[in-house]
Amino acid sequence: MSSRRRRSLERVTLSDVARSAGCSLMSASRALSQPERVSDALRERVMAAVKALGYVPHTAARSLASARSNLVAVIIPSLSNAVFVDTVEAVQRVLMPAGYELMIGVSHYRPEEDERLLRAYLAHQPAGLLVTGFQRSDAAREVLGSYTSPIV
Structure with a gap:
């Protein structure tokens, strides 16, 4: 299976969102879980990345963390x-x-x-x-x- 095909079957991660938004993983996480603690510009970039990538939070991972x-x-x-x-x-x-x-x-x-x-x-x-x-x-x-x- 090609790497492109394999990647398309994997779920989009918060790291993917952070990379697309041009911020750190922690900043992306904070933008989603505590939006009042980040700037409007960062929150908008993260939300745009979430929408563009089709990111859905992994609630089991969130619960573990x-x-x-x-x-x-x-x-x-x-x-x-x-x-x-x-x-x-x-x-x-x-x-x-x-x-x-x-x-x-x-x-x-x-x-x-x-x-x-x-x-x-x-x-x-x-x-x-x-x-x-x-x-x-x-x-x-x-x-x-x-x-x-x-x-x-």
């Missing part, structure tokens, strides 16, 4: 019950403007699925967890007991 996540895990038992759908919509209306994204899982009222979703979602180190109901397996309660971020 900052030791923070913008994910909130939500586990509900059903999508056919309007109460749960309304709850998810209300949670999203509050969290989205604050910069959080939802991971939504449906347990179908099955304790083993509830436990599987908890383990899978907590592996992503979410900033918080919203669960419904009180009936959980002992293993799921143990998983929740070791979780240190907020749980609702």
